[in-house]
Amino acid sequence: MIKSISIIEGDGIGPEVIKQTIKVLNSIAKKYGHKFHYKNLLAGSKAIEKFGDPMPEETINHCLKADAVLFGCIGDPKYDHNPKGMRPEDGLLKLRKKMNLYCNIRPISIFPKLDKSPIKKELLNNVDFIIYRELTGGVYFGEKGRYKNGDKAYDHCIYSKKEIEKIGEKAFKAALFRKKKVTLVDKANVLETSRLWREVIKKISLDYPSIDLDFLYIDNASMQIIMNPKKFDIILTDNMFGDILSEESSVLTSSLGLLPSASIGDDKSMFEPIHGSYPQAEGKNIANPLGCILSGSMMLEYFGMYREKNLLEEAVKDSIEKEICTPDIIDSKLSSTTEEVGDYIKKYIIHQ
Amino acid sequence: MIKSISIIEGDGIGPEVIKQTIKVLNSIAKKYGHKFHYKNLLAGSKAIEKFGDPMPEETINHCLKADAVLFGCIGDPKYDHNPKGMRPEDGLLKLRKKMNLYCNIRPISIFPKLDKSPIKKELLNNVDFIIYRELTGGVYFGEKGRYKNGDKAYDHCIYSKKEIEKIGEKAFKAALFRKKKVTLVDKANVLETSRLWREVIKKISLDYPSIDLDFLYIDNASMQIIMNPKKFDIILTDNMFGDILSEESSVLTSSLGLLPSASIGDDKSMFEPIHGSYPQAEGKNIANPLGCILSGSMMLEYFGMYREKNLLEEAVKDSIEKEICTPDIIDSKLSSTTEEVGDYIKKYIIHQ
Numbered sequence: 001m002i003k004s005i006s007i008i009e010g011d012g013i014g015p016e017v018i019k020q021t022i023k024v025l026n027s028i029a030k031k032y033g034h035k036f037h038y039k040n041l042l043a044g045s046k047a048i049e050k051f052g053d054p055m056p057e058e059t060i061n062h063c064l065k066a067d068a069v070l071f072g073c074i075g076d077p078k079y080d081h082n083p084k085g086m087r088p089e090d091g092l093l094k095l096r097k098k099m100n101l102y103c104n105i106r107p108i109s110i111f112p113k114l115d116k117s118p119i120k121k122e123l124l125n126n127v128d129f130i131i132y133r134e135l136t137g138g139v140y141f142g143e144k145g146r147y148k149n150g151d152k153a154y155d156h157c158i159y160s161k162k163e164i165e166k167i168g169e170k171a172f173k174a175a176l177f178r179k180k181k182v183t184l185v186d187k188a189n190v191l192e193t194s195r196l197w198r199e200v201i202k203k204i205s206l207d208y209p210s211i212d213l214d215f216l217y218i219d220n221a222s223m224q225i226i227m228n229p230k231k232f233d234i235i236l237t238d239n240m241f242g243d244i245l246s247e248e249s250s251v252l253t254s255s256l257g258l259l260p261s262a263s264i265g266d267d268k269s270m271f272e273p274i275h276g277s278y279p280q281a282e283g284k285n286i287a288n289p290l291g292c293i294l295s296g297s298m299m300l301e302y303f304g305m306y307r308e309k310n311l312l313e314e315a316v317k318d319s320i321e322k323e324i325c326t327p328d329i330i331d332s333k334l335s336s337t338t339e340e341v342g343d344y345i346k347k348y349i350i351h352q
Numbered sequence: 353m354i355k356s357i358s359i360i361e362g363d364g365i366g367p368e369v370i371k372q373t374i375k376v377l378n379s380i381a382k383k384y385g386h387k388f389h390y391k392n393l394l395a396g397s398k399a400i401e402k403f404g405d406p407m408p409e410e411t412i413n414h415c416l417k418a419d420a421v422l423f424g425c426i427g428d429p430k431y432d433h434n435p436k437g438m439r440p441e442d443g444l445l446k447l448r449k450k451m452n453l454y455c456n457i458r459p460i461s462i463f464p465k466l467d468k469s470p471i472k473k474e475l476l477n478n479v480d481f482i483i484y485r486e487l488t489g490g491v492y493f494g495e496k497g498r499y500k501n502g503d504k505a506y507d508h509c510i511y512s513k514k515e516i517e518k519i520g521e522k523a524f525k526a527a528l529f530r531k532k533k534v535t536l537v538d539k540a541n542v543l544e545t546s547r548l549w550r551e552v553i554k555k556i557s558l559d560y561p562s563i564d565l566d567f568l569y570i571d572n573a574s575m576q577i578i579m580n581p582k583k584f585d586i587i588l589t590d591n592m593f594g595d596i597l598s599e600e601s602s603v604l605t606s607s608l609g610l611l612p613s614a615s616i617g618d619d620k621s622m623f624e625p626i627h628g629s630y631p632q633a634e635g636k637n638i639a640n641p642l643g644c645i646l647s648g649s650m651m652l653e654y655f656g657m658y659r660e661k662n663l664l665e666e667a668v669k670d671s672i673e674k675e676i677c678t679p680d681i682i683d684s685k686l687s688s689t690t691e692e693v694g695d696y697i698k699k700y701i702i703h704q
């Protein structure tokens with residue numbers, strides 16, 4: 001197959017993790033006879049510096065035309081005080097919206113070999129759930145602003161039935177191929193938007209009689225995810241709650257650096273690690289490339305390349321079994337560099 | 353001293369934990385020559401059943417006149433689908449608002465004897481922080497509703513400078529007597545209300561040069577609270593984020609049932625355990641009364657009864673050291689009943 005992939009390296013450790021991911025994807029392409037055409041695009045700090053815009057039109061246009069976007073990470077404390085629309089994060093939000101990537105998929109699974117989680121090991125056996133986070137609505141995209149001379153600020157959270165239906169359908173479909181359970185997380189005892197979520201999701205569940213649907217308030221969920229992580233299968237939730245729960249869930253694994261994500265729309269898609277730009281690690285060859293590499297693996301799955309995806313994930317598992325790991329997930333005296341992890345995975349793929 | 357205390361037992365395990373708390377408070381009163389006058393008031397399900405209102409005017413009026421309110425817990429799944437304003441939770445929110453209890457204080461500390469936390473023990477030494485949660489503003493109290501025939505729902509989040517200042521001052525003052533650190537948790541990379549929080553809190557910090565102020569995004573905070581709980585002293589945050597973080601933090605201790613809270617206004621106050629009504633445990637004599645008893649201890653402190661508070665907390669610690677504990681925090685084969693825990697603490701106080 002031939003695929004065109006827009007690449008946004010972004011800020012901080014973005015370029016380093018993307019480099020390893022492309023290396024690995026190329027070894028997959030070679031082995032299976034695919035052609036991946038990459039196009040490097042600017043966004044985040046670098047685009048602010050060059051174009052005065054964290055998400056230039058050119059970048060958006062290329063992303064809209066590509067078969068998929070592979071995204072590193074953006075964010076730079078230097079620009080935190082930029083005016084609205086001019087922060088790196090604004091660029092990311094704009095791209096998600098323009099590409100209509102309403103469904104953000106964040107799988108949480110455990111590598112039993114690793115032991116850097118703050119959670120007691122016996123609680124982590126068989127933890128395997130996926131967060132379906134709504135990504136283009138809610139309080140992230142509602143009107144926001146100031147009044148009374150700037151003394152009052154507001155953020156509006158809005159959801160429509162349609163928005164909830166679209167991601168709801170995707171979540172139930174996913175559950176069919178898994179443990180057949182959907183947990184809707186909301187704050188329906190306080191929020192009207194949450195009550196709409198419950199209504200719509202209950203209605204969808206009637207079409208999926210084999211799926212167990214249950215409900216948790218966000219406060220309770222943030223506790224249950226740590227106390228009983230095994231009990232989850234698909235967690236379905238809104239933009240803000242999904243942001244919180246997915247980063248919180250990283251404590252179950254040994255590092256935020258391990259976690260991939262896919263953002264899907266009706267026909268567009270973007271793949272990005274959950275971790276941020278981690279400026280303190282930039283250029284030190286210590287960043288964990290696995291979150292980005294596993295995002296690449298979600299991209300292969302999206303392309304329908306299942307054997308390819310399986311091989312890539314086997315290679316990642318093997319690198320962890322053999323302790324070819326960056327210092328965030330292993331004793332730093334034994335650790336490998338970002339580059340060495342990428343090389344190991346590439347070699348594994350070639351030699352299988 | 354003479355104090356009038358409004359009592360709201362509420363739903364589920366509320367009556368049981370309140371009963372033990374009053375027992376313990378009475379032993380304190382007797383020992384130190386105080387008089388506590390209690391007035392039982394209805395709210396939550398029982399008030400819905402009797403008056404068709406989860407927070408009757410009479411209850412509010414008494415609470416406004418009392419020196420303090422001691423609150424059990426409310427909530428009953430039976431009423432989850434009641435119309436707006438008619439759910440037990442609506443009653444609690446109304447009372448907080450009417451009493452102007454804008455500052456909710458939720459201390460998180462560890463009893464080293466206990467080992468039911470899912471977190472590895474070595475991470476928990478010296479964990480001791482307090483969450484200052486804004487309680488009468490934000491998305492909880494902004495306008496909410498439906499339009500487009502109910503197909504769209506909205507919740508407005510609003511904050512004013514004043515609202516942030518009031519709780520901000522209280523948080524900085526508290527830090528002066530502690531580890532001198534305030535962490536503001538927000539989502540300033542996305543929300544305008546969060547940006548107002550940052551502005552106002554930065555400005556307040558200028559008056560407190562001895563206090564270290566730092567900032568965390570809510571997604572990151574929900575991870576850090578588990579990864580590095582020791583590093584926090586005062587966590588200051590808005591209504592919604594405070595709800596989530598405080599319940600999440602309960603995983604550091606061995607049980608949600610242990611956690612007290614105080615809600616303070618300019619001259620009113622209410623004390624309530626963090627746990628909910630836990631209907632499954634109702635009437636079984638297994639509910640942990642310590643969250644409520646420790647809320648009583650925060651009330652004693654609020655009354656300026658410092659020796660009394662210290663003795664009560666010593667008694668609670670002793671009950672845990674001697675393993676007189678409900679089954680949520682100890683091996684259930686060794687556990688005591690709700691009643692037995694209250695009796696033990698009462699006896700300890702009398703005999704000291």
Ligand SMILES: CC(C)[C@H](C(=O)O)[C@@H](O)C(=O)O
Nearest residue numbers: 075089092093243541542571
């Ligand atoms: C950078 C930020 C705007 C973003 C978000 O909150 O969505 C990030 O935290 C994420 O989870 O992808």
Ligand SMILES: CC(C)[C@H](C(=O)O)[C@@H](O)C(=O)O
Nearest residue numbers: 189190219427441444445595
């Ligand atoms: C019952 C509910 C409305 C309440 C809240 O969200 O404030 C509770 O979760 C709490 O934390 O006190």
